[in-house]
Amino acid sequence: MIRVVVGSLTDQAVEGVIRPVQSDFSPVSHASRDLGIAAGEMIEDKLRRVGSLPIGGAVMTPAGELPCDFLIHVVVSAADEPQTAATVRKAVGNALRRASDMGLSSLALPPIGIGVGMTEPEDAARGLCELLFDHLDEGETRDMILMVSSPYEEEMFARIVEELSGERESAE
Numbered sequence: 001m002i003r004v005v006v007g008s009l010t011d012q013a014v015e016g017v018i019r020p021v022q023s024d025f026s027p028v029s030h031a032s033r034d035l036g037i038a039a040g041e042m043i044e045d046k047l048r049r050v051g052s053l054p055i056g057g058a059v060m061t062p063a064g065e066l067p068c069d070f071l072i073h074v075v076v077s078a079a080d081e082p083q084t085a086a087t088v089r090k091a092v093g094n095a096l097r098r099a100s101d102m103g104l105s106s107l108a109l110p111p112i113g114i115g116v117g118m119t120e121p122e123d124a125a126r127g128l129c130e131l132l133f134d135h136l137d138e139g140e141t142r143d144m145i146l147m148v149s150s151p152y153e154e155e156m157f158a159r160i161v162e163e164l165s166g167e168r169e170s171a172e
Contacts, residue, residue: 002132002144002165004157009108009147010038013067016060016102018095018109020088023052023078031110031149039064039071047073055081056090060098068108072098076112085124088113089131096135108145111153122156129160133168 009017009031019035020028025047027033036044043064053059057075064071074091077083092112099107113124132144146161148154 001142002129002136002146002161004146004148004154004161006148006151006154008034009110010034010066012108012145012147014106014108014143014145015068015104016070016072016099016107017063017066017068018072018074018092018099018107018112020076020091020110020112021073023055023057023075023081025050025052025073028076028083029110031147035066035071039066043071055087056094058091058094058098060102070102070104074112083113085113085127088124089127092128092131096131096141100135100138100140103140105141106143106145107141108147111146111148111157114153122160125153125156126160126164129157129164133164137168 019032022028027036043061046061053075055075055078058072060070060072063069072095074095076087076091113128114121146157148157
């Protein structure tokens with residue numbers, strides 16, 4: 001099940017939270033920054049020791065001071081390479097594989113990839129939701145929270161989730 005919720009990722013008591021970052025682990029959004037701050041300095045120190053990851057990479061750490069168990073840091077851009085629909089898809093796909101490898105049944109994530117380049121927000125949202133539904137179909141994760149920050153995002157994602165849910169039910 002995918003639930004669309006307006007709120008903060010820092011409050012989510014799930015097994016894993018997906019956090020989009022640049023290749024040097026610097027945040028790409030306010031939500032990403034807030035997660036890093038709330039997780040605490042110990043997690044930031046761990047990431048500094050890692051150094052950097054290529055675009056599309058994903059690394060899992062403990063969640064530090066957050067109420068979730070793990071943070072999955074996904075690299076969606078680098079200083080010399082902007083975020084694109086392809087980098088978002090690759091990064092989120094790798095994050096979902098990490099979640100499956102650890103057997104995580106509940107995840108939360110921000111609307112990664114919305115407003116990227118020349119992609120229409122609705123197209124980016126649909127692509128992200130399709131990726132999430134595909135992951136749910138694999139069976140490891142049962143509950144996903146798509147944490148949005150505005151009524152506009154809430155309406156758009158809720159509508160897309162409802163449409164995709166209906167399409168999957170009619171295909172069965």
